[in-house]
Amino acid sequence: MSVLLFFVLSDLLLALASGWFAYLMRFGDLNLPDSYLMLIIIFSLLVVVSFGVFCPNIYWNRYPWIERIKKLAMAFLVAFSGLLLILVAFKISYEYSRIWLSVWMLTHATLIVLFYSMVSVAVKRYWAREENARSVLIIGKGAGFKKTIDRFLKPNSEGYIIKDTIYFEMPEDALSQLQSRINEGQQFDAYWIFLPLSCSDAVKDIVHILRHETGDIQYMPGLRDLPLINHQVNIIGDIYSFDITRSPLDGFNSILKRAEDILIASLILILISPLCLLIALAVKWSSPGPILFKQYRYGKGKEKIKVYKFRSMKVHQEEAGSVTQAIKDDPRITRVGAYLRCTSLDELPQFINVLQGRMSIVGPRPHAIAHNEHYKELVDSYMKRHKIKPGITGLAQVNGYRGETDTLEKMQKRVEFDIKYLEQWSLWLDVKIVFKTIFKGFVSDKAY
Structure with missing residues (x-):
């Protein structure tokens, strides 16, 4: 993530600096008018998106030099075309100096070639260790x-x-x-x-x-x-x-996914904080024990992560190495817990997991480690779910596969949707899953 952030900031700064430098060369002044500054910012954002899509920065050294030049040229042309489209669409091209625009684009093109050449040398030396x-x-x-x-x-x-x-x-x-x-x-x-x-x-x-x-x-x-x-x-x-x-969230996609997680999780936590306080009081009143239930589960790459939930059961002791799934009319579940589970309100603390970087808003649901060890031998590609971070909601959940998986067939269908999500991931798919979760994914008679 830090490497990708470096490239994003570098692309942004090169676009800003080249625009500023061109204005200095053309007018001999560093005090840019608001109209010029706005155009530079717009182009800089176009550059970040374009270079993120066309230049696989984290794998840059793998490509022959001619392929690198092609990718740089494509990224630059797409960003430049976007800038021209904005100038023409809003009929504002007459407000800007043609000489300034020419010097700006030439300076930017030169800087990106020099920068990515130095990056190629630095990356090769890094990997050589x-x-x-x-x-x-x-x-x-x-x-x-x-x-x-x-x-x-x-x-x-x-x-x-x-x-x-x-x-x-x-x-x-x-x-x-x-x-x-x-x-x-x-x-x-x-x-x-x-x-x-x-x-x-x-x-x-x-x-x-x-x-x-x-x-x-x-x-x-x-x-x-x-x-x-x-x-x-x-x-x-x-x-x-x-x-x-291979994970669909390599390269620039991981930045988009992380930005999505931070933005949505932050907004939701702000909105639900009063509700979380009320739930915490209700859980504490319902039965003796902690407010939060913490359990280790597998995250990305089979890394053990601690997942938070509001406690919905009475405090009890499981046998070592086993986890008993909740069933209908389970005597361990408290009255408050039953409501929390059927509405998925018990999972609200997992937005904290998202901000911690352990989970995502959308992804395969994390199962108990004991369940993973049981089903990985029974369901094809089961462990491939862990190519990405687990999610609070997912494609399987909005298609009706949430709650108890009391049969092998149910688990197989859940995993099929998880693998389908890996194959078809996009930001738009995440948006659709979030909206489906809001309107039909929270309440379920299959969650006990």
């Missing part, structure tokens, strides 16, 4: 497999370093070795599958073994000689890879 590199387990065979090991066995400018290898000579032996690594608790930032397309069945077996891992799974079948038409692949160095599992 072993402590900054992402660990890789590579599985495969053949000349390309050996060449890749030679290239990434030592620290390099791509930011990956191979920490372990499994040679795929005998399929059963290789799969057994991989399963042993997983059983031993070894975790890697990425898993590279370097097998030809003819080994598709083996690739499927490998992906199945890695189904509970949150590291990126990347398939590298060696496609350089194949005619790829209108096909999206990732590039690491000069190696093509299929990203089998």
